[in-house]
Each structure stands twice: as C-alpha cells, then as structure tokens.
Amino acid sequence: MKREETDVKLIERFRTGKLSENESKLFHKRLLEEEVFAEKVRLQLNVTEEINTFWVNELLLKFEKWEDSLKQISEKMKANQEIAKPKESARKKKSLIGVIVIALVGLVASIWYLSLPEPADLFIQNFEPYEDVIQNHSAENSDLLTLAMVAYSEEDYAVAMITLKHFLNEVDSISPENRTSARFYLAVSNLGNGNVHTAKQAFETIAADESNPFQEQADWYIALANIKINDITKAKIQLSKIKSERNHRYQKEARALFKTLE
Secondary structure, three states: OHHHHHHHHHHHHHHOOOOOHHHHHHHHHHHHHOHHHHHHHHHHHHHHHHHHHHHHHHHHHHHHHHHHHHHHHHHHHHHHHHHHOOOOOOOOOOOHHHHHHHHHHHHHHHHHHHHOOOHHHHHHHHOOOOOOOOOOOOOOOOOHHHHHHHHHHOOOHHHHHHHHHHHHHHOOOOOHHHHHHHHHHHHHHHHHOOOHHHHHHHHHHHHOOOOOOOHHHHHHHHHHHHHHOOOHHHHHHHHHHHHHOOOOOOHHHHHHHHHHHO
C-alpha cells in the first residue's frame, strides 16, 4: 500500500513538473521497463486530465448560457421599447393565404434544420489524428518525445498531451524540427482530448506561419475545432478558404464537409 501511495504522489509530481533531474531519469526508466507502472501512469494521468477537462468545459458552457441569457434580456428590452411607441393607427390583417405560406416555409425550414447532422457527429466522423512523421524521436537527450508519441499513436491523448508539454518545457536543447512537430502534435492531442479552444489557438498560430510544414494540416483542424464548438459560420469560412486553394492537401475533404453544412 505504501508503494502505491508513493507512486501516486510520484506521478502527480511528474504531471505538475516537480520531479528533480534524478527523479525524472528514474521515472522515465520505470516507464520504459515496468509495464505495470506505465499503465498506472496512463490511468492516473487520464483520470486527472478528464476531471480538469470536464470542469473547463463546464465553465465554458456556463459562459455561453450567460451570454444567451444576456441576449434574450436585451431583445426583451428592445421589444418593450417598441411596444411603448405610439401604435400605428391601422394594421392590415394578414390574409389566410399569407399565413399558410408562412407556416409552410416554417415547416420546410424545420424539416431541413432537423435533417442536419449534429456538430458532435460531424467532428467524430471527420477527426483523425495526423500520422506520426517525426523522423527521430531520440534526437535529444530525453525519451519524453518517444513516450509521448507512443501514447499519441494509441490515441491516448491525455498522456501524449502531458508528456509533450514536459518535453517542450523541460528539455534544454531540442532540434527546431522536433520542436515544431511537438507543438503540432500537442495541438492535435488537445483537440482529441476535448481542449478545443486551446487547440484552436495553437493551430491558428501554426497556420499563420508560412514556413511551418504543418500549416495545411492546421487549416483543416481549425475547421474541425469550429465544428466541435458549434461555430458553423466560422467553420464554413475556414472550409471555403481551404477549397479556394488549388493544391491544398485537404481540398477534397473541405468540399465534402462544406456540402454537408449547406
């Protein structure tokens, strides 16, 4: 039991970046050599990250609800102001035909709206982790990148995300290529783990850098991030941008997804 408690504390210190250099080396050694310990690390990091992600997403949902409430209050105030104005002396009655036409238009619009796929479904259908194209995981004096990409390849995004953060923050000398790659895969891991706003900001930075080899991939993931948060207008704008670029690697996917949103 004492060993269990020690390991729990050790893993938490790893997660928060508080391991000493010697502790870090021993920790990584155990990760590579002890399968039970590696599984324990993954489980604990996943549980912790799920809790953190849940609370962040709950807070974002509350902000969105508060924003909607403020809009409704504002609309009611405007409506009350309109009622307070002098009423028009005469109002024409709507004809029966006019009412029927409006009702039919509303019915067609409702059927069309209900037939649209849910944003969550569209995201799941179109999201795929980008393949691992890093040439040399062991280019630096650290096994963190290797550990992170093993987790990434298994779609264990919570572990990949935390380990990539440690790699970027703790390893002193990282080759420019691996640093660029790690930042991109960290963004993908965030998106896969539900940290959509964090991922979107990272992808926007990558997409703005014309020298970044992951620029086109970032374009595509920005569109998916917008769909994930149900911002269909921005998703369409992003997809239109991709469609308009003749040699964009995601042009075909963008056209298909845009058609789904029409």
